[in-house]
Amino acid sequence: MPQVAAIQMISGADIQANLDAAARLIAEAAQQGAQLVLLPECFAAFGNRALADIAAAEYAGTGPIRPFLAEQARQHGIWLVAGSIPLPAEPGGKAMACCLVLDEQGNEVVRYDKLHLFDVEVADSQRSYRESKDYAYGDRFVCIDTPVGRLGLSICYDVRFAELYAALRRAGAELIVVPSAFTAVTGAAHWEVLLRARAIETQCYILAANQGGTHANGRETFGHSCLIDPWGEITACLPQGEGVVTGAIDLQHLNTIRGRMPVAGHRRFEPVDAIVPASTEF
Numbered sequence: 001m002p003q004v005a006a007i008q009m010i011s012g013a014d015i016q017a018n019l020d021a022a023a024r025l026i027a028e029a030a031q032q033g034a035q036l037v038l039l040p041e042c043f044a045a046f047g048n049r050a051l052a053d054i055a056a057a058e059y060a061g062t063g064p065i066r067p068f069l070a071e072q073a074r075q076h077g078i079w080l081v082a083g084s085i086p087l088p089a090e091p092g093g094k095a096m097a098c099c100l101v102l103d104e105q106g107n108e109v110v111r112y113d114k115l116h117l118f119d120v121e122v123a124d125s126q127r128s129y130r131e132s133k134d135y136a137y138g139d140r141f142v143c144i145d146t147p148v149g150r151l152g153l154s155i156c157y158d159v160r161f162a163e164l165y166a167a168l169r170r171a172g173a174e175l176i177v178v179p180s181a182f183t184a185v186t187g188a189a190h191w192e193v194l195l196r197a198r199a200i201e202t203q204c205y206i207l208a209a210n211q212g213g214t215h216a217n218g219r220e221t222f223g224h225s226c227l228i229d230p231w232g233e234i235t236a237c238l239p240q241g242e243g244v245v246t247g248a249i250d251l252q253h254l255n256t257i258r259g260r261m262p263v264a265g266h267r268r269f270e271p272v273d274a275i276v277p278a279s280t281e282f
């Protein structure tokens with residue numbers, strides 16, 4: 001059975017230090033047999049002020065992150081789902097929170113730009129978040145075939161918007177990833193409930209890679225990176241700190257669940273798709 005892995009990190013603003021940590025954890029995941037490895041949101045740059053410069057350099061091909069990802073995927077012969085990096089969609093454009101997917105030869109095969117940006121006051125932590133200040137909104141959902149099954153893409157705050165996941169299921173998703181930097185306060189209240197609900201509704205595997213600890217800028221993230229099966233059971237979880245969560249994708253188990261409880265065929269109301277599928281041409 002194909003194995004997948006979610007990597008949990010406590011990233012900071014030092015890009016090279018983050019890439020070194022990611023390299024160590026990717027090697028661990030590959031050694032455990034993972035064919036597809038997911039990095040968390042903001043794995044390479046967390047709390048950086050110069051996001052626009054980082055994004056422009058990555059777009060121009062002069063930044064360190066995209067070559068690092070290609071080398072890691074190639075070296076370990078894995079599909080790499082690269083959480084998020086700041087990357088514009090066109091020259092001179094505002095950064096998007098972009099999840100790149102690379103195949104085992106290190107080719108970038110598709111990008112997904114975060115649809116829902118986290119502009120929220122988190123009351124208990126007295127913090128306010130304004131992602132839309134730094135990032136432009138994505139406007140496409142993305143599903144792509146991989147060696148472990150058909151993959152749907154989402155990022156962090158997206159998990160609160162069930163219609164995206166319904167669209168991914170309709171597009172054939174079997175595994176949906178949720179790379180995240182979910183806050184400690186909102187995570188304690190909502191993380192597990194939301195992820196399990198998305199798994200149960202879509203009857204998909206959910207692989208969630210979170211940031212998990214106290215970061216150099218004082219921000220606290222919830223951790224609990226996990227793999228959830230299409231019945232909603234958490235099959236592996238890492239509460240806090242850096243590490244790797246691995247598990248199997250069993251498509252026979254998925255098809256048994258879908259066959260016994262065919263909820264996709266019982267739907268009475270088709271939601272209107274305001275979001276459209278992206279072309280998988282990169």
Ligand SMILES: NC(=O)CCC(=O)C(=O)O
Nearest residue numbers: 118156157181182183186
């Ligand atoms: N980076 C994010 O999207 C954070 C989302 C989050 O913490 C939430 O509660 O939702």
